[in-house]
Amino acid sequence: MFWRVAWRSLSQRKSSVALTIAALALSILVLVGIEHVRQNAKSAFARTISGTDLIVGARTGDINLLLYSVFRLGNASNNVSWRSYQEIAALPDVAWTIPLSLGDSHKGYKVLGTNESYFNHYRYGQSLPLTFAAGREFHAAFEVVLGAEVARRLGYKLGDELVLAHGTAATSFTLHDEHPFTVVGILKPTGTPVDQTLHISLAGLEAIHRKGAAHDLEPESITAFLVGLKSRVKVFQVQRAVSQYRGEPLQAILPGVVLTQFWSSLGVMEGTLRFVSALVLVAALFGMSAMLLASMRERKREILLLRTVGASPWFIALLLQLEVLLMTTLATVAAYAVSTVLLTLGRSYIVDSFGLHISANLFYPATGYMLGAVYTGAVIVGFVPAFAAYRFSRHPSHF
């Protein structure tokens, strides 16, 4: 009954209530949306690489090395010579290495030159290996293995031929069109940048850059390489060995540590975003409070009537809080509906642009706490009109 009275009272003020709800919904959308993307980005980043003890590249920033080697973001300032790679790979503590050579692309997707150990040793998520949806790994120079997203978006099947472009722009004028590659394998989706990558052998990469004979296709240099150790205990020892390597200035990073550094470096931005979205919420809540307060004038008669039939001032105050709760609930539902639609529509864009898989599920503890905060804030600002109504109810001018 009282919900009904509150509901009817709101539908009495349709346009101002609708605007208030819209403002509130928008602020909840921002708040929950930012939190959701943040959480998802964080876990997507964290699950991109696992099982790798060190990443080795030319000396540059830790985060820079991590970003270009694993996330294919940005470019390497320098390469690692093939000789250095082989010497470090031969260290007694090293169990395996995965060479990474970047720089070419295909229709906007990055091309990675590597070798078979990529398929044997690369791990993501909870130590998951790469698996094939179709086909096999590459053996010959002009064979390519596609990430799931590349195959899906560009519609490639096994046996298709494709041409790589020099550089990483989506529209490169320098095509390596004298050397088409044949699709021999398609990987299953991983939710990591692997899905957006075309994998070829180092020999194949060398072949398209070097004119002439396809013999001796050993590269001169690679971009970086991943290292797995026989024992994790040796990780700092090997890291030191790399940084003291005489051949050229190199560095080795621990991916987990640098990921954490990376997130803490984003901490200020995260904090700012949260703060701004909290301010937006507070503004919307103030708007709701002001709207209810402004409605008090036209409500006085209703309050008087309710008091006459026996409603206590507390009941009147409660009625206003019920309206606050109703509006907040409607705003929450609207915000969730809109963000679900936005996520569904925007997911593939985010995957293509950033390689991040954002879940469409908005219901989990963190957003629950956010909503808890929204409701708490709503009830707190609701006290302003509720108290005004209460005070008026104490001594309404009757008769």
Added chain:
Amino acid sequence: MEPVADAISVHGLRFAYASETVLYIPEWRIASGARVFLRGASGSGKSTLLNLLCGMLRPSSGELKVLGQDLTGMGNHARDKFRARHLGVVFQQFNLIPWLTVRENIKLAAHFGSSRREWQDYLVELMQRVNLPAALLEQKAGALSIGQQQRVAVVRALINQPEILLVDEPTSALDQDNRDAFIELLLRTLDACGATLIFVSHDRSLAGHFSTQVDMAELNHAERVA
């Protein structure tokens, strides 16, 4: 409720607003079942008296017994409950929440009065007595004519079978024909309920309908005290 001789009994009732006594009634009694015509200009303390009678205001001092119960010593919540249960009130106008249906308006009153009896049946009965079709119950109160609204207000006021009905200038928004018809209807409906009626008006032509007449100017001794 045990039967009491007096619906209202007042002894040395004083109400002060900002340390100025606006109402002082040394002695006043209204017998149960009386039909009182209360006349008074604005500023005569009439509004204050009505607010006190229905427990919206608490007396500053003195004794105010309604149906044998002393409202002076009653807490806020108890007075709200008391009003809901034992008093029906009809205002000059705006008696109903316009955006609720007639039935919802009455349901609110029934709720706060914790109506023991099957009020839905009683509602149908009251609607018949005030000559309103039952179909009106599902209409928005705001869609009714003023005359209809005033009659629904009577139904609303009586739904909890109150012992006292306070009616404040209920006819001022009605034309002459409707005015007489409304009073006839009100009195007829009351005859069936047996409630005490306090009818406030400045229209002396209506006085003939009532058994007792009270003039605020005589009742309120506030001027003489101050």
